[in-house]
């Protein structure tokens with residue numbers, strides 16, 4: 469049950485709400501109680517003032533042996549209220565007269581009052597009141613207790629202290645009534661809020677549930693389906709859009725893989741068909757001259773080589789995609805490697821009477837995978853010679869521009885049509901399929917530039933077609949000269 473977000477949300481919501489209500493109640497209780505005490509204090513001051521006015525007036529009027537007691541008794545009688553206790557204390561702290569002596573029909577009340585004046589709490593307040601002219605205090609006798617006020621006054625040349633106590637019982641009763649009301653109102657409110665919270669959570673999460681069931685139906689066969697975005701601007705809309713973005717990327721990579729597989733099998737089919745056809749012809753003819761067999765074997769060998777080349781390239785790209793190509797970086801001189809590659813390509817160039825020159829740079833130390841860079845350079849040289857007509861020119865140059873080397877291979881071929889330039893680094897792309905395929909050197913499968921570009925990128929560099937028109941093309945590889953780079957596969 470707790471595995472459901474709906475349930476967890478509801479529980480959290482209910483818990484937080486209950487906590488807030490409880491805290492609010494506690495705070496409200498204290499605020500109410502404090503203001504009740506303040507009101508009682510103001511009332512006590514008023515009572516005390518009017519009591520003293522009456523007492524003074526009575527002292528003027530009264531005659532007889534115990535004028536003070538008689539006047540005090542009149543004042544007590546006049547100001548006597550239920551829940552209020554008066555006591556007049558002399559300088560020694562002795563209670564001269566108190567309202568407990570007032571006849572009361574309510575016997576328990578009278579007993580309670582007597583108990584108040586003899587309580588330890590009252591005695592303590594009495595002792596403190598002797599030290600000051602005005603004092604407020606609390607007498608903890610009954611459950612609610614009494615609020616006490618003591619005020620010193622002068623009468624007939626002597627100093628006395630008037631103490632008035634007022635019960636906090638009515639205020640306590642109000643609080644208790646409110647408490648018992650809240651005791652059943654709060655659980656009902658929390659219950660109703662949690663039911664509401666549950667439905668709210670259910671409603672808010674409904675689009676998520678819908679999205680997850682929609683997402684559950686999307687598989688490799690319907691990867692073009694997308695989640696419905698109900699509100700572009702809210703969080704769920706954002707989630708749906710992110711998920712759709714992921715699906716877009718997935719389906720793109722799926723399609724790329726599919727295309728790659730289709731192209732790969734298509735490319736492999738031709739040499740395999742030639743191998744089969746040639747071997748079938750050679751086997752079917754009984755009497756063949758050794759020259760004819762040689763010729764057939766030559767064709768077989770040539771196609772097998774082409775096949776090996778394609779399979780090798782495919783394997784490289786697959787490992788590069790998976791980030792599993794093991795790079796073996798070492799320190800060497802780039803200019804030396806280029807010179808070596810130019811030397812290897814010389815035979816090819818000579819066959820087409822192409823002049824192949826290398827404008828070497830000064831020492832160019834580099835930290836890279838030598839065999840991969842060799843592969844890239846040979847691919848570019850191979851293309852330059854392949855797509856340059858006889859008696860043309862191929863120029864290789866290596867320069868250092870700041871923190872990078874620029875290796876450019878320029879040819880005098882017929883160039884690459886402008887509309888095809890953006891695609892030449894794609895896998896299996898050939899600008900002129902018929903021409904490439906019929907090349908006597910075994911025409912590539914359109915993987916050479918894709919691999920070369922990956923090689924440059926895996927060395928934190930790049931490969932670009934910097935110029936191409938009817939006078940020829942120039943490919944430039946930019947490689948970081950800084951050997952501090954850590955090379956990452958793929």
Ligand code: ADP
Pocket residue numbers: 847851852855856879881882883884892897898899900904911912913914915916917918941
């Ligand atoms: P391929 O094995 O067919 O040469 P690449 O990936 O090396 O494949 O090259 C892709 C295509 O780019 C080639 O088929 C060719 O049409 C074009 N291309 C590459 N290099 C050159 C160049 N130097 N001059 C003209 N076209 C080129």
